[in-house]
Amino acid sequence: MSDLESLTPEMFATVANITGERITYIPQGQAALLPKAHVTYGDEIVDIGAGQAVQQDITVSVSKLALPWMPRSADRVRVGQLPGVTFYPATPREDSSGRDWVFDLKVVR
Amino acid sequence: MSLAVEDVRGLLVAKLTTLGQTALRDRDEFDALTEPELPATLVDEPGMVEITNIEGTAGGAAYHAASFALTFAATTSAVAQANFNAALAALMNDYSLGGQVLDITPMNYGGDENGGKDIFAITLEIRVRFLTPPNDFGTLLT
Numbered sequence: 001m002s003d004l005e006s007l008t009p010e011m012f013a014t015v016a017n018i019t020g021e022r023i024t025y026i027p028q029g030q031a032a033l034l035p036k037a038h039v040t041y042g043d044e045i046v047d048i049g050a051g052q053a054v055q056q057d058i059t060v061s062v063s064k065l066a067l068p069w070m071p072r073s074a075d076r077v078r079v080g081q082l083p084g085v086t087f088y089p090a091t092p093r094e095d096s097s098g099r100d101w102v103f104d105l106k107v108v109r
Numbered sequence: 110m111s112l113a114v115e116d117v118r119g120l121l122v123a124k125l126t127t128l129g130q131t132a133l134r135d136r137d138e139f140d141a142l143t144e145p146e147l148p149a150t151l152v153d154e155p156g157m158v159e160i161t162n163i164e165g166t167a168g169g170a171a172y173h174a175a176s177f178a179l180t181f182a183a184t185t186s187a188v189a190q191a192n193f194n195a196a197l198a199a200l201m202n203d204y205s206l207g208g209q210v211l212d213i214t215p216m217n218y219g220g221d222e223n224g225g226k227d228i229f230a231i232t233l234e235i236r237v238r239f240l241t242p243p244n245d246f247g248t249l250l251t
Binding site for chain 2: 045046048049050051052053054055056057090104106107109
């Protein structure tokens with residue numbers, strides 16, 4: 001008999017599949033993956049000595065079922081709202097459930 | 110009447126401009142730079158640290174020592190460092206700004222801890238010494 005614990009990973013994956021946004025995740029030296037992820041867009045204002053500057057502040061949350069290894073800075077990511085911009089994952093960590101990877105995006109320059 | 114210290118700030122902006130840098134002197138502190146504007150160099154309002162009257166046969170002079178913060182902002186650390194290095198080298202190579210001031214002394218430098226994701230900034234603090242007539246802080250003595 002199935003219990004909630006055994007169903008939870010699939011539930012997370014299903015929710016991401018229905019409500020998530022398709023991203024392109026390219027592991028270094030491997031073929032691109034197209035997982036559904038929750039992407040939080042936005043900019044932030046940072047202090048730069050005598051003034052301030054605006055920088056992008058995008059966070060991605062993706063199921064470990066769709067991305068079975070911890071994101072690496074050598075990998076590349078593209079998101080739908082910013083076509084033509086290539087990012088790499090920064091500060092990868094787990095979410096509070098332990099079922100998703102959460103990482104920030106930095107622009108590849 | 111503009112103050113001589115603002116003229117000095119203008120000289121710093123002009124010097125940075127000759128290096129090909131976009132030097133901004135009147136940018137409001139809360140008017141944040143956007144990525145298309147970078148790289149840019151902010152020339153902050155001067156912080157006056159010392160004014161001393163000097164006695165002399167020609168009526169004397171007022172000696173000023175003012176500090177300026179120059180912030181080199183860019184989307185890559187390499188560009189921010191390159192602009193910092195270029196400015197520091199140019200200011201040390203022409204420390205009197207063509208005879209307009211007495212000298213320029215580097216005081217401090219540092220990266221900005223709040224940036225670093227896609228914005229990089231290095232701040233250079235300098236002290237500029239210059240002269241004006243006594244009781245006339247609007248005329249730069251050269």
